[in-house]
Amino acid sequence: MARILITSALPYINGIKHLGNLIGSQLPADLYARYNRGRGNEVMFLCATDEHGTPAELAAAKADQPVAEYCADMHKVQTDIADRFGLSFDHYGRSSSMQNRKLTQHFASKLADAGLITEVEDRQVYSNTDGRFLPDRYVEGTCPNCGHDGARGDQCEECTKQLDPTDLINPRSAISGSTDLEVRETKHLFLRQSALRDQLDQWIDSKTDWPILTTSIAKKWLHDGDGLQDRGITRDLDWGVPVKKGDEDWPGMEGKVFYVWFDAPIEYIAATGEWAEANGKTDADWQRWWRTDMGADDVKYVQFMGKDNVPFHTLSFPATILGSGEPWKMVDHLKSFNYLNYDGGQFSTSKGRGVFMDQALEILPADYWRWWLLSHAPESSDSEFTWENFQQSVNKDLADVLGNFVSRITKFCRSKFGEAVPEGAEYGEQEQALIAELTTRIRAYEGHMDAMEVRKSAQELRAIWVAGNEYLQSAAPWSTFKTEPEKAATQVRMGLNLIRLYAVLSAPFIPTAAASMLSAMNTLNTSWPDDVAEALNALPVGHDFSVPDVLFAKITDDQREDWQSRFSGKRD
RNA sequence: GGCGGUAUAGCUCAGUUGGUUAGAGCAGCGGAAUCAUAAUCCGCGUGUCCGGGGUUCAAGUCCCUGUACCGCCA
Numbered sequence: 001m002a003r004i005l006i007t008s009a010l011p012y013i014n015g016i017k018h019l020g021n022l023i024g025s026q027l028p029a030d031l032y033a034r035y036n037r038g039r040g041n042e043v044m045f046l047c048a049t050d051e052h053g054t055p056a057e058l059a060a061a062k063a064d065q066p067v068a069e070y071c072a073d074m075h076k077v078q079t080d081i082a083d084r085f086g087l088s089f090d091h092y093g094r095s096s097s098m099q100n101r102k103l104t105q106h107f108a109s110k111l112a113d114a115g116l117i118t119e120v121e122d123r124q125v126y127s128n129t130d131g132r133f134l135p136d137r138y139v140e141g142t143c144p145n146c147g148h149d150g151a152r153g154d155q156c157e158e159c160t161k162q163l164d165p166t167d168l169i170n171p172r173s174a175i176s177g178s179t180d181l182e183v184r185e186t187k188h189l190f191l192r193q194s195a196l197r198d199q200l201d202q203w204i205d206s207k208t209d210w211p212i213l214t215t216s217i218a219k220k221w222l223h224d225g226d227g228l229q230d231r232g233i234t235r236d237l238d239w240g241v242p243v244k245k246g247d248e249d250w251p252g253m254e255g256k257v258f259y260v261w262f263d264a265p266i267e268y269i270a271a272t273g274e275w276a277e278a279n280g281k282t283d284a285d286w287q288r289w290w291r292t293d294m295g296a297d298d299v300k301y302v303q304f305m306g307k308d309n310v311p312f313h314t315l316s317f318p319a320t321i322l323g324s325g326e327p328w329k330m331v332d333h334l335k336s337f338n339y340l341n342y343d344g345g346q347f348s349t350s351k352g353r354g355v356f357m358d359q360a361l362e363i364l365p366a367d368y369w370r371w372w373l374l375s376h377a378p379e380s381s382d383s384e385f386t387w388e389n390f391q392q393s394v395n396k397d398l399a400d401v402l403g404n405f406v407s408r409i410t411k412f413c414r415s416k417f418g419e420a421v422p423e424g425a426e427y428g429e430q431e432q433a434l435i436a437e438l439t440t441r442i443r444a445y446e447g448h449m450d451a452m453e454v455r456k457s458a459q460e461l462r463a464i465w466v467a468g469n470e471y472l473q474s475a476a477p478w479s480t481f482k483t484e485p486e487k488a489a490t491q492v493r494m495g496l497n498l499i500r501l502y503a504v505l506s507a508p509f510i511p512t513a514a515a516s517m518l519s520a521m522n523t524l525n526t527s528w529p530d531d532v533a534e535a536l537n538a539l540p541v542g543h544d545f546s547v548p549d550v551l552f553a554k555i556t557d558d559q560r561e562d563w564q565s566r567f568s569g570k571r572d
Numbered sequence: 573g574g575c576g577g578u579a580u581a582g583c584u585c586a587g588u589u590g591g592u593u594a595g596a597g598c599a600g601c602g603g604a605a606u607c608a609u610a611a612u613c614c615g616c617g618u619g620u621c622c623g624g625g626g627u628u629c630a631a632g633u634c635c636c637u638g639u640a641c642c643g644c645c646a
Contacts, residue, residue, distance in 0.1 A: 154646095220575065221646085229646070261646095307577090311646080339643075340578080346642090380585085381578050382642060389584065392598060400611055408608030415607080455585080459597075466613095473613040478606075492607095550609055 003298055005289050005329070006033050007268045009305035009313075010095060014059035016081060018354045019385065020340040020347035023373040024306030028335065028454050030087045031374055032302065034508035035449045037088075039528050046271045047082070048093035049075045052240040053260035053278035054135050058175065067239045077503060081357045085238050085366045086511045091278065093100030094264055100270035101241045104263040106240050108189075108233075109246035110324040116192045117233075119252065124186050125165045125234065131179035133186065133236035134165070138175055141168030187252055189243065190230045191262070193319045197228045200315055200322070207334075211379075213335045217307065220316035231316060233262040267316035269328070280477070282313065292327040302333045302452070310336050335452045338378035342385050343568075355385075355567050363563060367510040368394050368552070369552045374509055375458035389565045391555045398510070402465045402502065403551040406517060409472065409495035410547040416481055417489060421496055421543045424489030427536075431494055434471045438464065438501075439532045461506060468498045496521065496545060497536040501529055513551050520548035 008029035011017050026047060051071045059138035060070035071094070079092050094100075111117050125134045139153035144167050152174070153165030165171065172179045193200075205219045222228050234243050241256025243250050272286040288295035303313055313334060321328045340347060347354035360369050372390050375397070376383055413422065427435070441464050448457040472495060481488035503517035504526050518526065522545050529535035539545070 216576065217644085221642090231646070241585095262610080308644080311644095341642085376584075383584080386583090389598085393584085395609095396598070399609060404609055404611045408611075410608095412607040459586090469612055470614095472607080473605075476607085478608095481607090549631075550633065552609080 002300060003038070003289075004033075004036045004041050004043050005296075005299050005301040006036075006043065006045045007301075007303050007310045008045075008047040009263055010048050011078060012048045012055065013051040013071050013078075014055050014414055015074070016356050016358050017079065018342075018347045018349060018356045019360060019373060020342070020354065021306070021349075021368065022085070022357060022369075023340050023377055024311075024337045026082070026087055027085075027370060027373055028337065028377060028452070029304035030089075031454065031457075031508045032304070032335075032449070032452060033088055034511065038507060038526070039446075043090070043270065044275075045088060046093065046268060046275070047087070047089050048091075048095055048097075048267045048271045048274075048401070049078055050260065050264045051075070051094055051096040052237075052257070052263060052265070053235075054138065054237065057237070057239050061175075065102045068096070070526075081361070084361055085357065086370065088511075091272040091275035092270055093267060095267040095270075096261075097267070097270055097274050099273040099277070100263060100267045103270045103273070104241045104258055104266050105244045105246055107266060107324055108258065108262075109248075110245070110326060111191065111320065112245055114323055114325055116195060116323045118190050118192060118230070119302060120190050120232070121294040122188055122232075123166075123183050124184055125171070125177065125181050125185040127173040127178055128180045130173055130176050130181065132238075133184070134173055135173070135235070136165050136346055137172065139165040139168060139171050139181070144169055182185075186236055188232045188256070189234045189250075189253065191233045191316070191319060191323070192230050193228050193315065194230050194445060196319045196322055197222060200228070200318060203318065203322075203330075203368075204314060210334055211336055214310055214314065214334045217310040217336075221311050221315055228315060233259045235259050256395075261312055261316060262320070265312060266320070290329050292329055296329045299329055300333070301329050301331050301387045302335065303331045305337070306333050307336050307338055310334070333452070338380075338382045340373075340376075340378050340383055340385055343387070343564075351554045359567070363559075364555075367511060367513050368398065368555075371398055371510055373457075374454055375462075377454040379453075379455055379456050387560050391557075391560045394552070395554045397462055397465075398513075398552040399554045401462065401469065402506070402513075403466050405465060405472070405502075405540075406499050406520075406548065406551055409492065409499065410520065410545065411423065412478065413496065413545075414547050416477075416485075417492060419495050419545055419547065421539050421541050421545070422489035423493075423541045424486050424493055427490065427494065427533075430475055431490070434467065434494070434510070435533050435536060437467055438529075438536075441467065442505065442529055442532060449508070458509065461509065463503060464505060468495070468502070471495075493539075493541065494536060497539050500525065500538055501532075501535050504528060504535075515549055516551060521545050 006029055009025040011021060033043050036043045056071060057067050060067040063070055075094055082092060094234050125139050127134050136153040141151060142149050143151035151168060153168060166183060171181055173181065201222050205216060207215065232258045234253065237257050240260065241263045243256045243258060245254040269290050272289055276286040288301055290296050305313060318330060321330055342354035345353065372393055403458065441460060445457060445460040445464065448460055475491040477488040477491040480491065499517055500521045500523055503514040507514035521539060523539060
């Protein structure tokens, strides 16, 4: 039994995520987790909210709440939505947890011991009115290049010129609008990533089976210009992990916190500690997933994320781990995704454009979204969501091909033989041919799933559903029933067993519908079809079942048009 | 500006280390069947593989170049 550690990129705390975020990390990670559990592997699937940093502080201020309280509330909201989407995390943690605080401080201490941290004097804009330092992007003013008034301190969005906050004419605080600003000296810790460049380079070179998207981004950062740069890992903020060297104070760093990108990936590890604590486990129980000296040697670790997160996961976080000199588990496979666009443009959290997770669940059950998103995952390039495509795909694949299959076979059996698996002969030639085809296809499906080829997996699964319809069509039990009822009974027995088989195979994609199918077939047998012939005899003659409700109602043209206009603008 | 990605049938996409008449699903057209959510199954594709050069016996697949769209730039 293999042991698989799976993490999804951490969603930021300031609001509900849209479907583009979902398909970029959490959903494919869930697919992989459910599949591996289905195969009988031991899985640890983790995610958490990323809670530190200025955007969280500002969102809390806007909501008129203390930031800790705001984060606690939003964490609950996100946990609830994740649950309703069927995201089967073993633990959904928080980067603000005490475990993460301790671990982050621990890593910083180890890095300092290894000589990989330097202190750098810096000059930064301080707002007297706000009583705080302002991150570059929170200083606004007139662009010296094009004269645009809303330029940010890191870049002018109008002319795209990169700026320094001190370049701005008439600078003001983006938080309060105050112009009472001054430049102050401040000291920060830098992680000497440059010292680890060759190690990281070799490590990336050894990953020959990673998506090109992943390695090309990593290589670019390693070699572009002067190569990998050292990175500031502290900030002058209140909300975050206090800068400490392990348990001890860090002279000169009083009142500062670690940068959100330093502590967020460490939360992958800390979340496992949170899982242990929440479930009455010991430290050893989580360490066997993460410490190669404590049993994590045989763990396969897979990360899922959108392409914007790749640099931090291929370079910064590995630098933290390698630099610590401790035997932590490093990622084995990094599956990255492109972006999903919405109806001709981008999904956008800040602009409220597109469909957000809570809204999606208001109009349709999770399985509809899961199927469409996964079967159209942006693997090789950016892909696009349109309502027409969504309606067509979902109606055809889920309602017609799969849902109707379940419906036609159960209703036929009920009307001719009653609600129990009818007695007939052994499977004949036609059934053996079907078993052979399904065996080939199921092995291909497993291959794609093991390789995390999401779209190809969906295609193969669909072909497996189609094979059932083809069989029924050519076997035609409604026809054989008239002259050879016993033969019809055998064919119906095959059809009913196919429903159970489909439920098991489809569960990673559409867990709710799969559960309904199993429930209708009145079975708890979810064993993976290593032997397809055996799997198609799982429901024996005489086994009771029931006819389920329609699995997937079709999306009507009226609904589609309604949603299309409802989601065309900004969210409320 | 630098870098990266993408450009293949009306739509969404596959096309492995270059090798016979470029494929799949959807949509469309025709047919079969009537158990079923008017569902299913079968048959039907003359596509400047973005343009232009080049390498090669052979290029959608490699090289150069141009164009378009998207993204990233700590």
